[in-house]
Amino acid sequence: MSSDITLFVNPTAGRGRGARAAQPAAQVLREAGFAVRTVVGENAPDALRRARRAVAEGTGALVAVGGDGVTSLALRAVAGTLTPLGVVAVGTGNDFARAHGLPVRSPAAAAQLIARELKGDGGRAVDLGRVGEGYFGTVLASGFDSRVNDRGNRMRFPSGRLRYDVALLAELAALRPVPYRIRFDDGPEQHVEATLVAVGNASSYGGGMRICADARTDDGLFDITVVGPCSRATLLAVFPKVYRGTHLGHPLVTTHRAAKVTLAAEGITGYADGEPLGPLPLTAETVPGAVRLLGARC
Structure with a gap:
């Protein structure tokens, strides 16, 4: 698996928590030996295009940093591929993260878990819903x-x-x-x-x-x-x-x-x-x- 990880960030999530969470999450992942790059879109369609490009280019993992909105976009980018998804949940609702027992509003803890899983079994397969060509998690x-x-x-x-x-x-x-x-x-x-x-x-x-x-x-x-x-x-x-x-x-x-x-x-x-x-x-x-x-x- 590639040691390159893409942080997919919504800087406005949780009244700015998305932007603030990206730095500690990236630091933890770099300290664990991963190369980290960040993707921030100008709007939702642009963000999805950038995330899909990162997946197509072979990123080792896509990590959504924000709330359920950016996580939903990330799901659409990785669904049906071999690229694992990490979630640093710092939004308002965080329903997807809570449903899977992931850390909420604790970016360092979430990043530590992601790093450990990438070095371990590579995550767990979970279901999604699909309507047409679009996917949803909750x-x-x-x-x-x-x-x-x-x-x-x-x-x-x-x-x-x-x-x-x-x-x-x-x-x-x-x-x-x-x-x-x-x-x-x-x-x-x-x-x-x-x-x-x-x-x-x-x-x-x-x-x-x-x-x-x-x-x-x-x-x-x-x-x-x-x-x-x-x-x-x-x-x-x-x-x-x-x-x-x-x-x-x-x-x-x-x-x-x-x-x-x-x-x-x-x-x-x-x-x-x-x-x-x-x-x-x-x-x-x-x-x-x-x-x-x-x-x-x-």
Whole structure:
């Protein structure tokens, strides 16, 4: 394996933690005997092109430094290749890192683990989800949560996280069930009214909301959580349980497992790893062992 490592950095992640984390991570890797270079894109498409170029040129590992956004881009760059992925998680949510038991907001510890794994077994094969040619590591969201994202992305004021808090309140006021058409694997199409449908390769999204709490990234299957039609009061009562994963026991919540799922609904956008995929219908498939992840524990 090449001793050259590429740090793939989002300098704005976690209010600047990405830029600050790159230096200690690089120092640890250099002290472990690796040559380190850094890739920073001008925007997401440019960053992905640069990451893919590094992989094509034979870098020994691609190391995402930032949050779930840059990790998602890195997954797309290494999926289906022999290049292992390291994650120095210093973003706001860090759901992908948490799902795999990786250090969070500790760049030196993350880099030490990456160096040890590169000198050891080279990481562990984990699954990804795929929609079209794009890959995702955590959750594909649709319904109420994606409507909140849509509204928040359209807003220009207020800024930051507060924008999405305001969007959430607005969507609560407009809450209504969504008529879905859902197909699991090659089974029959089902017509379901739901508040949201989440397709989990991993367990959480949104910074620790364990919407698909039992999902594993090594079983070749998605966990799909369907929240049925509910009132605003019920949704507000159930919502805090998502952080513990105990919402799965609520009578309005059903769960399914499948290697492929097709979701169709009018006026609904699908989001994966927090990024928009486009309007439904969308078909997601699991890709077992799509990437070798350095330091994965679960």
